[in-house]
Amino acid sequence: MKHSLTIPQLPPFDHQPRPYTGPAAEEVLRLRQEFMNPGIFLYYKNPVMFVEGKGQYIWDDKGKRYLDGLGGIVTISVGHCHPHVVAAAQKQSEILQHSTTIYLHPNVAEYAEKLASKMPGDLKVCYFVNSGSEANDLALLMARAYTGNFDMIALRNAYHGGNASGMGLTAHSTWKYNVPHSFGVHHAIAPYPYRGPYGYSDPEGGRKYADDVKNLLDYATPGKVAGFIAESIQGVGGFVEFPQGYLKHTYEHIRAAGGVCIADEVQTGFGRTGTHFWGFETQGVVPDIVTMAKGIGNGAPLAAVVTTQKIAQSLLGKVHFNTFGGNPIVSAMGKAVLEVIENEKLQENSLKLGTRIKDGLEKLKAKYPIIGDVRGKGLMLGVEIVKDRQTKEPAKAECAQVLENAREMGLLIGKGGLWGQTIRFAPPMCINQADADFIIEVFDAAFGAL
Ligand SMILES: Cc1ncc(COP(=O)(O)O)c(C=O)c1O
Numbered sequence: 001m002k003h004s005l006t007i008p009q010l011p012p013f014d015h016q017p018r019p020y021t022g023p024a025a026e027e028v029l030r031l032r033q034e035f036m037n038p039g040i041f042l043y044y045k046n047p048v049m050f051v052e053g054k055g056q057y058i059w060d061d062k063g064k065r066y067l068d069g070l071g072g073i074v075t076i077s078v079g080h081c082h083p084h085v086v087a088a089a090q091k092q093s094e095i096l097q098h099s100t101t102i103y104l105h106p107n108v109a110e111y112a113e114k115l116a117s118k119m120p121g122d123l124k125v126c127y128f129v130n131s132g133s134e135a136n137d138l139a140l141l142m143a144r145a146y147t148g149n150f151d152m153i154a155l156r157n158a159y160h161g162g163n164a165s166g167m168g169l170t171a172h173s174t175w176k177y178n179v180p181h182s183f184g185v186h187h188a189i190a191p192y193p194y195r196g197p198y199g200y201s202d203p204e205g206g207r208k209y210a211d212d213v214k215n216l217l218d219y220a221t222p223g224k225v226a227g228f229i230a231e232s233i234q235g236v237g238g239f240v241e242f243p244q245g246y247l248k249h250t251y252e253h254i255r256a257a258g259g260v261c262i263a264d265e266v267q268t269g270f271g272r273t274g275t276h277f278w279g280f281e282t283q284g285v286v287p288d289i290v291t292m293a294k295g296i297g298n299g300a301p302l303a304a305v306v307t308t309q310k311i312a313q314s315l316l317g318k319v320h321f322n323t324f325g326g327n328p329i330v331s332a333m334g335k336a337v338l339e340v341i342e343n344e345k346l347q348e349n350s351l352k353l354g355t356r357i358k359d360g361l362e363k364l365k366a367k368y369p370i371i372g373d374v375r376g377k378g379l380m381l382g383v384e385i386v387k388d389r390q391t392k393e394p395a396k397a398e399c400a401q402v403l404e405n406a407r408e409m410g411l412l413i414g415k416g417g418l419w420g421q422t423i424r425f426a427p428p429m430c431i432n433q434a435d436a437d438f439i440i441e442v443f444d445a446a447f448g449a450l
Contacts (some may be wrong), residue, residue: 071426089333105331119290135304193241194373228260233279238418239382239416239426263287268380272426300330302330349427382416385423392404
């Protein structure tokens with residue numbers, strides 16, 4: 001940091017982490033460099049290693065506590081090692097860890113019933129897989145099997161996964177290897193009011209961005225498509241919120257072209273947006289297929305696709321199998337996560353504290369010209385950093401420095417956007433008011449120290 005400011009104090013927290021006795025971070029880094037995928041990136045100039053978590057906090061190998069403002073990339077929904085989730089996993093681990101789908105097990109069936117109860121309309125049939133990429137791959141298969149069409153419309157600035165089909169749907173060059181993967185996928189203009197052709201002040205922005213989908217249908221496809229997929233708020237793309245009406249108009253165009261509408265709720269689901277349980281509900285639409293992962297399991301390798309009976313019937317021609325999908329342990333954990341969200345009113349907490357933090361960030365925008373845009377809903381908030389508010393030149397290095405500064409002060413945050421120019425903030429939904437105030441103080445100090 002260039003000059004020092006008052007370092008905000010982490011709110012007190014009643015948990016004593018165990019003494020860590022394993023290998024030091026430096027040794028783990030060496031092992032990782034020698035024996036692991038060199039393509040996975042690490043945050044921070046001095047990479048950090050976490051060895052314990054509780055609630056909204058996480059401890060590194062040296063015993064330093066951090067407020068986890070990214071939740072392991074929007075995955076820790078109800079808090080690290082939540083006792084109810086831990087107990088569910090522990091209890092099931094002692095009885096039966098695995099049996100697979102060729103036999104009956106109560107956990108997966110009861111969990112499916114509970115998950116379906118959270119869905120609107122006819123979305124009642126659950127498929128369980130292990131990751132968001134797998135969920136989107138399956139959704140794509142469903143769309144094609146059900147409609148008999150092949151072409152798909154996705155959005156620029158989207159991220160849908162790292163497998164072949166996920167990479168095809170994704171539209172950031174960063175994640176796309178130079179191999180054939182996008183055959184039949186067409187990417188419409190991202191409904192990105194801060195950078196796109198229709199800004200926040202355009203009341204018709206939603207309809208106008210949706211017109212680009214219609215344009216693609218008319219010019220780039222046979223006029224018939226398998227479907228459309230979009231995140232309800234673009235996550236990796238930098239927490240980009242669509243203008244009102246966008247999904248409604250787009251769904252109309254897609255359905256008129258024979259396609260189904262897929263909502264990727266991998267980041268936006270499970271109450272994170274505060275006002276609604278699912279991100280798509282903030283746009284007043286009901287999709288035909290919903291994919292979910294990350295927060296669904298609070299860290300368990302669990303993901304799901306939920307659709308209608310009618311669409312599910314279209315997969316009956318062949319056997320669809322997934323060895324671990326709906327494993328007894330992760331099903332117990334998924335059910336426990338839903339119970340915690342309900343019992344602890346975490347969606348309401350997301351709304352209350354998300355609003356408080358967003359208000360604070362808006363004030364910081366008035367103070368720091370480098371903040372170009374503050375956006376997002378509930379506890380999914382983005383701060384886009386620009387060198388100049390007129391040109392909107394992405395301030396990549398400054399964004400990385402804000403992350404470093406915040407880390408020094410005990411707050412973990414993430415970054416997103418094509419250029420890594422947007423701060424992403426998505427903590428466990430159990431943060432409290434003292435945490436919210438600490439977070440704003442840290443942001444203030446981190447920008448002040450640039
Ligand atoms: C919106 C979205 N969809 C899908 C995925 C892929 O999920 P996974 O990494 O579990 O395969 C991600 C991962 O970041 C995501 O953010």
